[in-house]
Amino acid sequence: MRSSRLVNANTRSRQPSEVIAHYLEAIYYIRAEGEVVRSARLADWLSVSRPTVTVALRRMTRDGMVRVAADAEAERLEHAVSEVVEERLYRKMGGPKTCPHGNPIPGHSTMRADELRLSALGPGETGTITRISEVAQREAPPLLQYLHERGLHPGTRITVEEVDEIGGTMRLRAARQLTLSYQTASKLSVVRSARRKPRRASAPR
Numbered sequence: 672m673r674s675s676r677l678v679n680a681n682t683r684s685r686q687p688s689e690v691i692a693h694y695l696e697a698i699y700y701i702r703a704e705g706e707v708v709r710s711a712r713l714a715d716w717l718s719v720s721r722p723t724v725t726v727a728l729r730r731m732t733r734d735g736m737v738r739v740a741a742d743a744e745a746e747r748l749e750h751a752v753s754e755v756v757e758e759r760l761y762r763k764m765g766g767p768k769t770c771p772h773g774n775p776i777p778g779h780s781t782m783r784a785d786e787l788r789l790s791a792l793g794p795g796e797t798g799t800i801t802r803i804s805e806v807a808q809r810e811a812p813p814l815l816q817y818l819h820e821r822g823l824h825p826g827t828r829i830t831v832e833e834v835d836e837i838g839g840t841m842r843l844r845a846a847r848q849l850t851l852s853y854q855t856a857s858k859l860s861v862v863r864s865a866r867r868k869p870r871r872a873s874a875p876r
Contacts, residue, residue: 706806773860789857790856799828804860817855821846829845
């Protein structure tokens with residue numbers, strides 16, 4: 672009874688179970704990447720069967736956590752710790768706005784409106800990497816090591832030297848010259864550098 676009172680004292684509402692919290696987190700990040708949330712996508716993300724996802728979504732819909740179209744009310748995402756503990760941990764870490772890979776921490780920051788996928792840049796354009804896709808972090812851990820070894824992380828300035836539309840690759844100049852597939856480049860978000868205005872020729876004296 673005592674532990675129950677402590678839990679209720681530290682929370683404003685009933686916390687979702689750990690399993691449901693994982694579903695909410697997955698839905699949040701899939702939508703944040705601009706993808707459509709589907710049962711099959713969630714099943715792959717969470718490594719469970721599709722029938723299991725269907726049952727979970729029905730329960731979440733019943734409890735008002737998601738709408739029929741599976742859009743998550745991400746703002747209601749709760750962790751398995753009390754709000755008091757969560758806030759203290761956040762302050763202890765210095766109040767970061769993003770994770771180490773540049774993705775915004777829900778409730779503390781949002782994605783930049785001027786971001787675009789690296790794959791959207793054309794030859795000669797430059798930009799600065801702002802984040803690595805959360806989807807990539809979850810589904811392809813080796814990709815993080817691959818990008819790290821090539822110096823591609825938030826804050827890195829890159830220049831697109833060539834785009835091979837037939838081969839589906841991009842040649843970049845960062846710390847060194849390298850080639851990425853469109854698929855890999857799409858996992859990196861960048862902010863395009865402002866184009867310099869050409870200098871006007873001085874009038875002859």
